[in-house]
Each structure stands twice: as structure tokens, then as C-alpha cells.
Amino acid sequence: MHETSIVNSIIATLEQEFEAEKLQKMKAIYLKVGILSNIEPRLLHNAYDVYHLRNGRFQNVALKIESTQLKIQCEICNHITHVENYRFLCENCQRPSKNVIEGEEMLIHKIEFDD
């Protein structure tokens, strides 16, 4: 159900952002989703396919999903740490940090339109 909500949200967001005429020329939707976003790309693809069964308007629009890994940047020493095993700890100075710079994304990153 979660993935269905997200597909609906993507379509609603694009309808808000772009004119209907422009959306007719849409060719591909690029998403960037972090490992922390609780979005499973495979399930999102399934939900997107199901969306087309109900509404054929975007059935030729490809969905491309890029997953990102988890990174934090220490507020004290600025060091960037690749978080493993969900230990939110700067590997340089060992201080805890919640400053996630990658891995939380749920972005409609890029849209491709037919010229």
C-alpha cells in the first residue's frame, strides 16, 4: 500500500509542477531513493505498473530508480562517513552525528521530455 501511495504522490507532484501539455511529452521519470527512505525499488516498479492498469495516461513513461547509500557529515570535523550497520558515528573523530547527507532521499530527480 505504501508504494501505491508514493506512485500517486509522484503523479500528483508532477501534475502540480508541469502543464498538462508538457506532461503529455514526458518520456521518463528519474527517482533517487536512499536506503533510509523505506522504498523498495522493485515494489515501486510493481506499483507503477499497476497504476497504468487504472490509468493509461503515462503508460509509455519509463520509471528509473537510483538507490543511494547512507552517508553522514560530521558537524565538528566535517569528515564524511559511509554509515555501516546503522552506526551514526563519525569514523574520524568518533562523535555521533545525525547529519545525513545521502541515503534519505526520496526525490523526483530528473524528468525527460520528448522534444
Next chain:
Amino acid sequence: MSVDKSTKDARGTVQCENTNLNLLKANDFVADIIKKEMAKTGTLLINITSSAGSGKTTLMQKTAEKLKDKITMAVMVGDLETERDAERIRETGIHALQIVTGGICHLEAQMVHQVLDQFDLENIDLLFIENVGNLVCPASFDLGEDYRVTLMATTEGDDKPKKYPKMFLTSDMMVVSKADLLPYVPFSVEAVIKDAREVNHEIEVLQVSSTNGEGIDEWCDWLLKKIEQKKG
């Protein structure tokens, strides 16, 4: 919008637009509206999340019993089906509204906003949103709350913060519930706190039992302090 030639592909048939739009933009927009309405009335909004069966509704009942003479509180409670939880909370004499999600595994800001006008917010100090019992999807949906509190029952096992990191990363407090069962279950409070703080070093922790009353005073004091700050 103008076409940037540099973003065209080699055959020149495609035009790209970098959008970087948040997937949940629609939700977050409504969450902001809720936030503003709560600021106007000075109502403290708390989003309660947890797995199913960890004692959210029982904690709501205990909280209502303790605080109903001191403050005005109300609850909206989300479930896939039935009005059972709202009925249980109403038995304590406070206003409770059931949101039946009809299969959706989380509450969205739009669902909360739709029912807000059924609450007399001007006269409500504390409004709880008891989310659908699930540690996954509710983590992604901002409901405009001031604080997110996640219950973690001793019967669930102490390994949940690392299994569901997003929920614990986005929570302000972890309430270890059913503490009266600690002697009977293989659950280490120390281990759960260690894992939760590795995910979120700022998370506050309280240990409560709605059955024997342990920690309920501390929980209510925390709420009263936050209500005062919100009114401030």
C-alpha cells in the same frame, strides 16, 4: 520553459529537466498547514508510532486518566479497520476520533488535516495522533507533529532500532513499554538503548508500564513540560 541544449542527449530527441522534487512534497505541504494551525491554537501535537500491539492505546488511556483533570487532551487514532481503539479511549472520558485507513499502512498529513475541524483545537492543549501500528511506512510521513514518540514493547525483542532505523532516527523519544514484563522476557533495556542511540544519539528514552504504573508520572511530566513550552 527554455530548452537547455547541454542537457539534450546525443540524438537531440530528449529534453531533460532536473527537478529534485521531494516525492512526498504533497504530504509535506499539508503537514506545514497542520503545523501552522497548531501554532495558532498552541496545541501540542504528538505522533505516536510503534508496531501493532505494543500498547499505544493503553498508554493513551493511562495518560487520559492521569491528565484529564489538568489539561484538555484528545486523540485521533488510525487503523486499517474498526473503531475499537477510539471506543476504548472514549471510555476514559476524552474526545477520540477513529481514522479508518481502509488498508493503508500509515497516516498521511491529508488524512489528519481532513478531520482536524472535528476537534475544538482552541480548547485542546494536547492532541495525540495514534498512528497505524507499523514501524516502516509511518516513518516517512510527516504529520506536522511537534514530537514523534515511538513505543517499543519489551515483548517485541530489543533488536528493533537497527531493523527499523528510519523510525528511530526520526523519533524524539523511545518509550520502552510493558516494562512490568521485563523479568519474563529476553529483553535488554541496555541493549535497546545502545542500538537506538547509535542510530539517533539525541533520542530520549523512558521506561513505562501501563499495567503497574511505572514511569507514567515521568511520561506525564514530560508532556506537561512540552505543553507549557508550546504555550510559552
